[in-house]
Amino acid sequence: MTDATELKRRTAELLAAHPPATTDRMDFLKARFDAGLAWVHYPEGLGGLGAPRSLQAVVDAELEAAGAPDNDPRRIGIGLGMAAPTILKYGTEEQKQRFLGPLWVGEEVWCQLFSEPGAGSDLAALGARAVREGDDWVVNGQKVWTSSAHLARWAILIARTDPDVPKHQGITYFLCDMTDPGVEVRPLRQITGEAEFNEVFLTDVRIPDAHRLGEVGDGWRVAQTTLNNERVAIGGMRLPREGGMIGPVSRTWRERPALRTHDLHQRLLKLWVEAEVARLTGERLRQQLVVGQPGPEGAGMKLAFARLNQEISGLEVELLGEEGLLYDDWTMRRPELVDFTGRDAGYRYLRSKGNSIEGGTSEVLLNIVAERVLGLPSEPRTDKDVAWKDLAR
Amino acid sequence: MSTQPDLLYSEEEEALRAAVRDLLTDHCDPAGVIARTESDTPHDSEAWKALADGMGLAGLLVPEAKGGQGATHREAAVVLEELGRAVAPVPYLTSAVVATEALLACEGVDDLLADLASGRRIGALAVALNVAPGGAYKVVRHENGALHGELTAIADATAADVLLVPADDGGLYAVDAGAATVTPQVSLDLTRPVATVTFDGAAGRLLGDAEPAVRRALRAGAGLLASEQLGLADWALTDTVRYLKDRKQFNRPVGGFQALKHRLAQLWLEVVNLRAAARNAVDALANGESGEEGAVAVAVAQAYAASVAVHAAEEALQLHAGIGMTWEHPIHLYLKRAKADAIAYGTAGAHRAALAELVDLQAP
Numbered sequence: 001m002t003d004a005t006e007l008k009r010r011t012a013e014l015l016a017a018h019p020p021a022t023t024d025r026m027d028f029l030k031a032r033f034d035a036g037l038a039w040v041h042y043p044e045g046l047g048g049l050g051a052p053r054s055l056q057a058v059v060d061a062e063l064e065a066a067g068a069p070d071n072d073p074r075r076i077g078i079g080l081g082m083a084a085p086t087i088l089k090y091g092t093e094e095q096k097q098r099f100l101g102p103l104w105v106g107e108e109v110w111c112q113l114f115s116e117p118g119a120g121s122d123l124a125a126l127g128a129r130a131v132r133e134g135d136d137w138v139v140n141g142q143k144v145w146t147s148s149a150h151l152a153r154w155a156i157l158i159a160r161t162d163p164d165v166p167k168h169q170g171i172t173y174f175l176c177d178m179t180d181p182g183v184e185v186r187p188l189r190q191i192t193g194e195a196e197f198n199e200v201f202l203t204d205v206r207i208p209d210a211h212r213l214g215e216v217g218d219g220w221r222v223a224q225t226t227l228n229n230e231r232v233a234i235g236g237m238r239l240p241r242e243g244g245m246i247g248p249v250s251r252t253w254r255e256r257p258a259l260r261t262h263d264l265h266q267r268l269l270k271l272w273v274e275a276e277v278a279r280l281t282g283e284r285l286r287q288q289l290v291v292g293q294p295g296p297e298g299a300g301m302k303l304a305f306a307r308l309n310q311e312i313s314g315l316e317v318e319l320l321g322e323e324g325l326l327y328d329d330w331t332m333r334r335p336e337l338v339d340f341t342g343r344d345a346g347y348r349y350l351r352s353k354g355n356s357i358e359g360g361t362s363e364v365l366l367n368i369v370a371e372r373v374l375g376l377p378s379e380p381r382t383d384k385d386v387a388w389k390d391l392a393r
Numbered sequence: 394m395s396t397q398p399d400l401l402y403s404e405e406e407e408a409l410r411a412a413v414r415d416l417l418t419d420h421c422d423p424a425g426v427i428a429r430t431e432s433d434t435p436h437d438s439e440a441w442k443a444l445a446d447g448m449g450l451a452g453l454l455v456p457e458a459k460g461g462q463g464a465t466h467r468e469a470a471v472v473l474e475e476l477g478r479a480v481a482p483v484p485y486l487t488s489a490v491v492a493t494e495a496l497l498a499c500e501g502v503d504d505l506l507a508d509l510a511s512g513r514r515i516g517a518l519a520v521a522l523n524v525a526p527g528g529a530y531k532v533v534r535h536e537n538g539a540l541h542g543e544l545t546a547i548a549d550a551t552a553a554d555v556l557l558v559p560a561d562d563g564g565l566y567a568v569d570a571g572a573a574t575v576t577p578q579v580s581l582d583l584t585r586p587v588a589t590v591t592f593d594g595a596a597g598r599l600l601g602d603a604e605p606a607v608r609r610a611l612r613a614g615a616g617l618l619a620s621e622q623l624g625l626a627d628w629a630l631t632d633t634v635r636y637l638k639d640r641k642q643f644n645r646p647v648g649g650f651q652a653l654k655h656r657l658a659q660l661w662l663e664v665v666n667l668r669a670a671a672r673n674a675v676d677a678l679a680n681g682e683s684g685e686e687g688a689v690a691v692a693v694a695q696a697y698a699a700s701v702a703v704h705a706a707e708e709a710l711q712l713h714a715g716i717g718m719t720w721e722h723p724i725h726l727y728l729k730r731a732k733a734d735a736i737a738y739g740t741a742g743a744h745r746a747a748l749a750e751l752v753d754l755q756a757p
Binding site: 250253254257260261262265266268269270272273274276277278280281283284287288291297300303304363366367369370371373374375376377378379380 | 397398399400401634637638645646648649651654655657658659661662665666667668669670672673693696697745746748749752753754755756757
């Protein structure tokens, strides 16, 4: 039985054997992984101890107090949040042993090759083709909106292996080597001026069958694990009061009375209340998770934050008056980390437009709430029994 | 900053909810509530007896030593969620919360507290229902030991046995309802009607200072009202979803049309948000957060709740369409309650104005 006391004991043991002050960062992280203290709910031998997920906080607190290095989770979010749970659930023993360690310590960055120019909300319509040749699959196609592709060593990839069956049935899930000569990554500049994302062109990329995840044709089901974890990751940030987008505009309001107008005051107070209520809803969701009663509220959190981020940053640009006419810098850059509240109000306004698109549009999320939470009927489906190759495009 | 609020429901709270819901299913069916609104006794004394006598719920906020149950605002809030869900015509918020809180702020009133806690008598604070915590309220004249004057928009006064009346000498007085003239006003909210109360030399018993008692009572009333609004909104959403799965037009359930699904999903999100805000407010009240944190929690809940409850009732009416416009369907009771609740204990705007001070987002 691995309880909090036992975890504290093991953590102390790790710290004693590898004192953070005198141990190389990567060596420490590897030792932590081997001790099963990386993600305690993972199985033994894969960085965990099969302990309840809620006990991770115990380990994290002990390590933080001891000044131990972390694995910089923001840099490797796609690997931790999406690739890892999918590999854990569907991977072979060899795949789990090969990939989870370097992923967790951050030696290998992961990216996600899912969306395509012709397959956004209707992701299952994707057209990147994978054709079997001997022990390999040969992949051709174009992927888009890929964050970290220029830094990534590996990608989770879904591609079409059978165009003659309905779209959900002909997809297979792969682990793609981003150093393959057929992989070309091009920055995709966005409305903020910078390029967080990439387009990825796949030309005769060879993937060994050993890097297939799950059965041939079962890729859509495998991808659900990835996508469900993505929405948890996007909606699940813990915030103090005024911790999100409402923070900067509230500070500006307090510090610069000359900017205040009655109209802006009414709008600010309304948004402040909505931001505080959304924060409380997030807190309530976390409390439900802690006691093991995950509610359907998670689906709504991303919707709420997308709308609030957009309205609040829009208000902030107006509040700034003459300064609202300016923008800090249009130079094309490639940021390693994305910070929605970073830079100036104009950036926040433009970047937050993506919040209602990335990780599922708000329109699709409303459908999900309506159908899965409220149990309302789905739209009539005209594509369910049509072979992928015969779909309108 | 206080410690993290507990925003969940405990097992005991869920058991309490189930018991209250069962009781209201027996006592407060929609057809009966609608019929009662046009009778001489709009309040349901049977349901009140069952809640107060039978279950002891009128005394939740009163310590056991004073004849109550020694529970907290968290439990009272669960009762109010269920009363809101049923638009039950009982004076729970006005007597077991607002009048009781006013008495809890006074000394030497244990007899009255015990009466209200047991449900033997019903109390009403004689302050107009629209007054916000900290807002100005009308008082009566205190002259030669007797009270003179008229107060309007007193909620549930027609059901009350005792009125708690603020006077111009700064005192709060208890007056037997029989010593005043209580005249029902034709009210927007049929299930929580308001009345005019007239004092013509009525004898009153001095309870203590009016100001702190009224302030405390209205703050608790405002905070707990959010739970009633939550219950009301949750009913409107649930009933509308149920109806739209059943109702067919164009050879399909109406609830399958995306335009309507998005509206209901949006409403669900608002209800989810209101639940967190309402739980936060009652948890702060239960922890005795009488300072700024408690005031912020209540003001946030009240600045948010009215729009959700009204939106839910309005969407319920529109999405039920024709049937929702009829007197026989209960939606109108919910719409009228939701709209009156939007004014009760201060509008959302009044609570936003309070927040502007509390969190230092000052007006120009």
